[in-house]
Amino acid sequence: MVDLNAEMAELWSSLGAPAPGRPHVIQVVAARRGEGTSTIARELARFTSARAGRKTWLVDMDLATSNQFQTLSSQPERFGVLGPAVAASPDESAFFTVQPPAPRSDGGVWPDSKYLTAHSVGGSRLWVTRFNRDALRGRQKVHIIPGAEYWQALRRHAEVIVVDSPSTDRSQAALTVAQHMDQTVLVVSAQQPDVKPPAQLRDALATAGGRCAGVFFNQASVQPPAFLRAILP
Template sequence: MVDLNVEMAELWGSLGAPAPGRAHVIQFVAARRGEGTSTAAREFARFAARRAGRKTWLIDVDLVTSPQYQAIAADPERYGQLGGGTPASPDGSAFFTVQPPAPKPDGGVWPDAKYLTAHSVGGPRFWVTRFNREALRGRQKAHILPGVEYWAALRRHAEIIVVDSPSADRSQAALTLAQHMDQTVLVVSAQQPDVRPPGLLRDALASAGGRTAGVFFNQASVQPPKFLKAILP
């Protein structure tokens, strides 16, 4: 694992550190899979919680594999021990829906929020979510919702909310959520010479009501990445 503390401090400053007590939601996404988005989002969340001292939630929008939970669980020395699962919704809302809904034995259906848990990471300032995919039955699938309710509720309980969305070539989740994000950071591998897909994603995010903060060039495999403050030309 490359130590990205310096680069995350630079990114933190470039984004404009929010005032203490004011919640800020930052989405990380790439146009293509394999750009290192999850690593960038995870290290930024770790920096916000440990170095900046903010209560930080890392929301994993990849509801198929929950890679953030898996990566943190695999490296407790770096991130800290994971705590037991607790409800990840302050008010019962969710940023997704599970369809078809599962009926409860006593009537009604299981609420969507029951499928998402939050786990503390090495202490009370850092939390990561995990979608309980093993609870799905039969043809059930989770679908990302465009509503603001979950994000509004979480803002009252966290200072920094880092949203790790699947790449745009896999999912429309980043576009669906864009309007509720304060900023979106585009992650691009420095080894990828074609910047057209990130440029197209930037334009799509703007059309969806999102605010793109800039581009994080990920060079973690060869040298520490740098943050480019300007938007792609």
């Protein structure tokens, strides 16, 4: 088990350590799968809830696996026991849409928000979302949407929202929601010599209206190469 408290404290400080009472949405993403994005997002959410004392939501944008829920629920001795499922949307808004919508017996359709639940993690300061993929039927598919409603609603219920986005080599989710994030942190493996994909992601985020706050060099035991620091300031 790797203790990342020192690294998370440094990351939190570098992000400006937003003042209490001012909701802040931080997206964590990598250009390539396997860079360790989910670990960094999870540890940052754990830090902001436990050490910084902020009510934190960890929003898992990987709707195919709900990896964050799976990991947290499998390690109660470290993260705490997960609470029962509750609605993950304060106002029935959602950051995704399920198409075609599922019909209800009263003639209406099930709202997208019904597919997403949230669970408290070891208390009331940390929450994690879970997409109920088992509820999809037939030809239904889920798509991330660019609307601001969900993020605005969640800001009224959490101080810090950490968004774990799938890598952009397999999903455009991070770019779709980039404009609604206060900051986006790029995760790059310290052992990865190819800087082109993360540099392209930085530029794509800017084009999409996002703000790249910087780069977290995952598993870094040495200084990142000078050329990498120059390309990704």
